[in-house]
Amino acid sequence: MLFVGFFLCTLLLSAQRNMNKDFVNIRMVPDHQDWTYKVGEKPRLKVSVEKSTTPVGSVMLTYAIGPEMMAPTLTKKVTLKDGTGTIDMGTVKEPGFLTCRATVVVDGTTYSNWVTVGFEPEKIQPTVPYPKDFVEYWEGQKEIADRVPLDVEMQLLPDRCTAKVNVYEVSYAVNKSGARFYGILCIPKAEGKYPAVLHVPGAGVRPYNGVIDMAEKGIITLQVGIHGIPVTYPDRLYRDLRTGILQSYNTYNLDQRDNYYYNRVYIGCKRGVDVIFSLPQFDGERVAVTGGSQGGALSVVVAALDSRIKCLSAFYPALSDMTGYLHNRAGGWPHMLRNAETVNRANNTKEKLETISYYDVVNFARQLKVPVFFSWGYNDQVCPPTSTYSVYNVVTAPKYLMLMQETAHWAYPEQYRAGNDFILKQFNLK
Known part of the structure; x- marks a missing residue:
């Protein structure tokens, strides 16, 4: 491979990001592998709150959904009895993106994560x-x-x-x-x-x-x-x-x-x-x-x-x-x-x-x-x-x-x- 260090500084930042991974992770997986939907489709997220890649026990999850970078249009709380569950994200009326931001408290520490899905972004x-x-x-x-x-x-x-x-x-x-x-x-x-x-x-x-x-x-x-x-x-x-x-x-x-x-x-x-x-x-x-x-x-x-x-x-x-x-x-x-x-x-x-x-x-x-x-x-x-x-x-x-x-x-x-x-x-x- 030519240029081992073409983007060395950025790769170091990427490595630093990995070293700073949270102990508890909120994993949110869209039901489309490419995270991309038609306008009007309703994405569902599979949610798992994990510690050392294993779902934690019963935990309260707070999540907010709204257009990317904008104020949320929906905020809810749900109890994940075995650390897993699903979230319905709703939909949009025109090409764009929706973001779901989730938060949990485990052993007194607050953890958060987000996921953004796209709706016909090639038409934006x-x-x-x-x-x-x-x-x-x-x-x-x-x-x-x-x-x-x-x-x-x-x-x-x-x-x-x-x-x-x-x-x-x-x-x-x-x-x-x-x-x-x-x-x-x-x-x-x-x-x-x-x-x-x-x-x-x-x-x-x-x-x-x-x-x-x-x-x-x-x-x-x-x-x-x-x-x-x-x-x-x-x-x-x-x-x-x-x-x-x-x-x-x-x-x-x-x-x-x-x-x-x-x-x-x-x-x-x-x-x-x-x-x-x-x-x-x-x-x-x-x-x-x-x-x-x-x-x-x-x-x-x-x-x-x-x-x-x-x-x-x-x-x-x-x-x-x-x-x-x-x-x-x-x-x-x-x-x-x-x-x-x-x-x-x-x-x-x-x-x-x-x-x-x-x-x-x-x-x-x-x-x-x-x-x-x-x-x-x-x-x-x-x-x-x-x-x-x-x-x-x-x-x-x-x-x-x-x-x-x-x-x-x-x-x-x-x-x-x-x-x-x-x-x-x-x-x-x-």
Whole structure:
């Protein structure tokens, strides 16, 4: 298998999730193996409250059912005499998702779990408006950025280099304001021309190590950060930033279309492709982009903005159909319009909604023309499937969805291997 460590950080998070498994588990199994139903069908869940995989004795189960990410429409309590039972979930009148959240108290400790089932999700349509000048706007933003010299700076990181790979901290200019992006560039040492993959990041503020394992297999990798700060500082600095000034970066200047935080981010990630094309070791042809969550969103954005991208691999893309909450259904991360009449009232303005329409990933997905690999699960409550299907369903380019219903905001190693293989196939390496 090529690229043992393609998504090492995410795999470590997945392993951590498994280590933190609850001692008591509420197992809920839908009566359709694919967890998917026709509109009007009534799913039933087989429920088992287990300790060490064995059902506990008599236990009181509280459960609530409602549309995904929305307030429950039904709440009930039921006694499971032998730790097992069934739950009728009801149904829906239009394509979407229903979630059942269950809670029990065992030996004084409260345990909970949830399961989400889908109803004809391939028919879900986005709610976010599509601006008439969407394409023209982003062509103009790219043109403005392209007037700024790329000004690539590279510094070798000897302690990270291997026998086969040179590792650099790299920075480059993003726009006329003087903003720069920083990242980790890994280039095979052997002479030759190589394909490349741009790795765009999930949400947050952190340092980066670079994707060295992939480079050791003969692929240039550029892993970028989005916040305009070097990515090799001690973790304490990033911790202070993500709990301080950058805590709510995803809504900064949301009322100003040209100055919204993600304007610089989208253009900066796109210019990462320019950096790759500037490298003498690049083969000049095969380049892909990949990421998960915010990185899944940025993968779609970059591929839409840069026709040189040959394919993309995106896991549970964020920033997708963010206006869903205004239509009584789930919207995408960062959920800036959830409870829009109370908690997020400040974001529910004409100016901010207009800005959102220019940055929502749904509208970039409409522009895709290259093969796309997607993967996500039904239980994701960070990037809920209502939002990610809103993206998938508007893609007219060749597309493939690896659906792993059980997963939430994490993925199995098999999903990442499939994403890797997808890119390799497009590169004619598999």
